Amino acid sequence: MTQAQDPDERYVRIAVMIMLALTLFASACATLIHWLAPIHRMMDLVVPPAFCVLSVGLITALVRRPDWVLGIVRIDLLAAGVALAAPAWLYTLQATLTPGMQLIDILPPVSSLFVVFLAMLMIFVPGRLAFLVAALSWVLIALPVLVYLLLHGREMWSPRGRDLLMAYGPASIMVVVLLPVQRALVGKIRRLALERDRMEVMLRRDPLTGVQSRLLGEQMLRQVLSERIPAGLIMLDLDKFKAINDTHGHPMGDKVLQAVADACRGLLRAGKTISRWGGEEFLVIVPNVDAPGLQRVAERLRLAIADLSVAPVGQVTASLGATLLQSWDDQETVLQRADQALYRAKEQGGNQVVAVPAPIAAGTTPQQTN
Numbered sequence: 001m002t003q004a005q006d007p008d009e010r011y012v013r014i015a016v017m018i019m020l021a022l023t024l025f026a027s028a029c030a031t032l033i034h035w036l037a038p039i040h041r042m043m044d045l046v047v048p049p050a051f052c053v054l055s056v057g058l059i060t061a062l063v064r065r066p067d068w069v070l071g072i073v074r075i076d077l078l079a080a081g082v083a084l085a086a087p088a089w090l091y092t093l094q095a096t097l098t099p100g101m102q103l104i105d106i107l108p109p110v111s112s113l114f115v116v117f118l119a120m121l122m123i124f125v126p127g128r129l130a131f132l133v134a135a136l137s138w139v140l141i142a143l144p145v146l147v148y149l150l151l152h153g154r155e156m157w158s159p160r161g162r163d164l165l166m167a168y169g170p171a172s173i174m175v176v177v178l179l180p181v182q183r184a185l186v187g188k189i190r191r192l193a194l195e196r197d198r199m200e201v202m203l204r205r206d207p208l209t210g211v212q213s214r215l216l217g218e219q220m221l222r223q224v225l226s227e228r229i230p231a232g233l234i235m236l237d238l239d240k241f242k243a244i245n246d247t248h249g250h251p252m253g254d255k256v257l258q259a260v261a262d263a264c265r266g267l268l269r270a271g272k273t274i275s276r277w278g279g280e281e282f283l284v285i286v287p288n289v290d291a292p293g294l295q296r297v298a299e300r301l302r303l304a305i306a307d308l309s310v311a312p313v314g315q316v317t318a319s320l321g322a323t324l325l326q327s328w329d330d331q332e333t334v335l336q337r338a339d340q341a342l343y344r345a346k347e348q349g350g351n352q353v354v355a356v357p358a359p360i361a362a363g364t365t366p367q368q369t370n
């Protein structure tokens, strides 16, 4: 079975694959140039083909074992560090010790690769270690070249010398300073996204009872109305809840609300939803239902609540007002009808269901059960 991939990880793998492919291309070009050049230097003949072989190996490893991506990048970075440090030291020493030889003539054009190398370090090496490795790399790769140039003013002020000075000096420092800022920004964006997801969950769920929030309930009601789904609405209100709070305390009242919400949620299946509408009032939306079906659902809810026994409160009862949605209804009219039905159920003593038909049948006597 294939596992769902984190999009970030997929993006990193693609980026690493592109980087390895470009390294392979660049080292293949460098191999060709050095082998065809009139003057052959040992290091130029060895390092680029070695990098070709390494890149092919790492690409194969990444294709076969995508989960090794970080290890593969680190091997590549280590090899790149060695490949950048070796010519820096070797050619600097050679130019210093050989009269008439200039570093700007013999150093391969790798100064821009050093900047890329630093960028990769800052991306793939975690935390403070990135700064340590970047500083060490700068000492091992850039420092010998910079010291040489400072001691050879004429070479330093040549176009190549100034280019080396810029790449190994300000450009590399800018990369090391700017990338952590970007990393911090990415971290902040991730934290904000998590916070937004948390807020969204909070807005959609009632924190006390765990059922849908009123906000989500209203949204679902609007959707049912706009899609003209044949549905029914039940407004449910606990009876004499104030007395429970007054006698047993607010925390016990909370427990009763939770028990009622759990019992209702356990009963409601197949697209039916329950939202906490306010204090001790809940709204149930029942899709694809007719009048007798809605009555049955409401009655089941009433009985489930009446069967609850929350010690030390004892029996809890609820009044329920039910109505079917009509094609001409909007949120206000249908809620008004459900409220009317609930009001009648309360008026008639509570612990009962009253179903109010749509206005077209306004003359009809409301059905009532208990």
Ligand SMILES: Nc1nc2c(ncn2[C@@H]2O[C@H](COP(=O)(O)OP(=O)(O)OP(=O)(O)O)[C@@H](O)[C@H]2O)c(=O)[nH]1
Binding pocket: 208, 237, 238, 239, 240, 241, 242, 243, 245, 249, 250, 251, 252, 253, 254, 257, 278, 279, 280, 346, 350
């Ligand atoms: N424990 C608790 N009580 C709440 C919460 N929200 C509202 N209430 C209380 O619910 C009570 C509702 O009182 P009323 O509106 O008089 O309703 P009732 O006592 O059930 O009366 P009837 O509906 O007429 O049967 C008030 O005392 C509110 O303080 C809540 O989240 N937790």
